[in-house]
Amino acid sequence: LPMSGIGEILKAVGDFGPFQKWLVLLTSFPGFSVAFHQFCQLFMVPHVPHHCDTSWIHAVGPRLTEEEQLNLTLPRDADGAYEQCSMYSPVDWDLASIVAYGLNATEKCSSGWVYPSAQPPSLLTEFDLVCDRKDLNDISQSIYMMGLFLGSMLFGPLSDRIGRRPVILISVFLQGLFGVGTAFVSHFYVYMAFRCVVGASVSGITMTILALATEWVGVSSRPKAVLISHCCFAIGQMLLAGLSYGIRNWRLLQIAGSAPIFAFFFCI
DSSP states (O other): OOOHHHHHHHHHHHOHHHHHHHHHHHHHHHHHHHHHHHHHHHHSSSOOOOOEEOOOGGTOOOOOOOHHHHHHHHHBBBSSOOOEEEOOOOOOHHHHHHHHOOOOOEESSSSOOOTTTSSOOHHHHTTTOOOGTTTTHHHHHHHHHHHHHHHHHHHHHEEEEHHHHHHHHHHHHHHHHHHHHHHTOHHHHHHHHHHHHHHHHHOOOOHHHHHHHHHSSSGHHHHHHHHHHHHHHHHHHHHHHHHHHHSSHHHHHHHHTTTTTTHHHHOO
16 A cells, blocks of 8 residues: 555554554664663773783792882883883893883883773773774774664665564564674674674664554654654663663673563564
C-alpha cells in the first residue's frame, strides 16, 4: 500500500493504540545500549599520572628506593614535577658515577611507562595511550564514527530491501557480539576494529527502529514516539555515568554495558 493508504488505515484504527504503544516501548530499549557505546570510551580513558619505566638502573643500584630511582633517571619540568614523556638516557656507568656526575642526555620513553599500582585497569594503562600514543584515543573515536557512517550506508538500504525486523535483529546481534568481544581484545588495533563494527550496528539500530516506530504510528503521534526514543537515549547516558562510577575496570564495564542487549535480541 502507498504511504497515504497506510495513513488512512492508521487514522481509522487509531494513531496510537495498544499495539503502537508496545511497539514504541520495545523499540526504545536499545536506546540505552546506543547511549553506552556512544560515550563509554570517555570513561575508559581517565587521566592517570605516569612516567617512563627506568628500571634499567636496578642493574647497578638494586637497593635504590623508588624516590632515589626517579631522582636519578627522570628530568623535571618547569614546575618541578617529573617529566611524563622523557627520561635520561641509560648509561653503562656504575652507581657512584651516576650519583656523582648525574645524567644529562634525555630521550623518549624507550621501555614503556609506569602507572600507579592501585589504579584500576583502563584503556589508557593497558594500551599505553600516553605521550606519542595519546592520539590513538582520538583515532579510535574517529574509527567508531566511520563505523556509524558505514552502518548508515549499509543498513538503511538493506532495511528497505529485506525488512526492518531482520535488520534490527542483525544490528542488535552484532552490537552484543562485538560489544562483549571488545572486552577481551589484547591489541588496541583489534579494539578499534571491533568499535567500528559496533558503530555500524548503532547506525543500523537507530535508523531502523525509528523508521519502524514511525511507520506504524499515526502522523499525530509520531513526534511522541520519537521523543520517547530520545528520552531513552538520554536516560542511557545517565545510566552510563552511574555504571562507570561503580565499575572502574574498563573490561567489566564493557561487558556490563554490552551484554544486556542480548535480552532484547531474544525478546523480539
